[in-house]
Amino acid sequence: MEYPSLLIERAVEAISKFPGIGKKTALRLVLHMLKQPENFTSDLSLALRDLRENIKYCTICHIIADTEDCTCRNAYRDTSAICVVEDTPDVLAIRSTGQYNGLFHVLGGRISPVDGIGPENVNIGSLINRVKSDDQVKEIILALSTTMEGDTTSFYITRLLKEENVKVTTIARGIPVGSELEFADEVTLGRSIATRTIFNQD
């Protein structure tokens, strides 16, 4: 596309580097921005720069935080379980269910030999240290995606924790709540039968 201005072209190029945003969408966003008051742009620009420069990762659980000392050491948390997830959005998703009040550990990715990501590139070492150094931890809950890479990562962590005195569990895989059996894929349905639980009449 031929842009009417170099400034527009530069802004469109920068925005369209985000995943899922093409040049047409980027142009629409840029033109929207130009119709807004000037502080719309300055606020946005400042918020992004501030975020990038000042963001911290908790040194214990690796969650994104404003300080290196995040709420994971909050006194109200259940400190007997650590839920292992791939990324920060997973933490938010699990927190918002209201079903889990324990600790988290963000791996920051998953083992994927194809992409050149080995166990040393994700926060597995610090998870093992955490388990070893904290007697309160009794359970590790693996909440990784059900893909080849997710499963590989789960197996790897489980093997490393074999010698430790912790129970390793994984979140249930099965038919989503509210969906029909006939539309479920065979693997999921098979897993849901193999890992069936006692029917709870509450």
Next chain:
Amino acid sequence: MEYPSLLIERAVEAISKFPGIGKKTALRLVLHMLKQPENFTSDLSLALRDLRENIKYCTICHIIADTEDCTCRNAYRDTSAICVVEDTPDVLAIRSTGQYNGLFHVLGGRISPVDGIGPENVNIGSLINRVKSDDQVKEIILALSTTMEGDTTSFYITRLLKEENVKVTTIARGIPVGSELEFADEVTLGRSIATRTIFNQD
């Protein structure tokens, strides 16, 4: 949603002010940004601020440009026709068809009494002056949207130009190329019959 960091929250708020971008998408974009090198963010932030502060609108055709003197005075353009559009993306769309090499005039909106936008809020006055002061202009091509507001704007401009020595035309409304008649709506099909043209055997 409960964010793990105030910095994240501020960035998400700023990004989700764009049309079509919700908080979930904004969070995804922000987390993507954090995984990129630092210059990804600084480039983006600079490009947006630069654009907002230094962008100009051509004083003649009102197209967004780097200077107040855009390419509309380019010697290679056909200066006998002015195509009137609502916004800059329309100019890009028409240019990219390769079917039009004439001048443009960007209204910057359309008359919409419901939204409090009167003829004085769009660049209609300057269009009339342009026609009055330039003898070379022989045709005004209205390329506005086929909505109530677009049609109102077209009627208004046509009435103002009645006394001037220019032909006022509008782009054809009809069945899109490649689509089936049976799926066309009645109004469009009716218009395409009423404004039928000589079949061209080229």
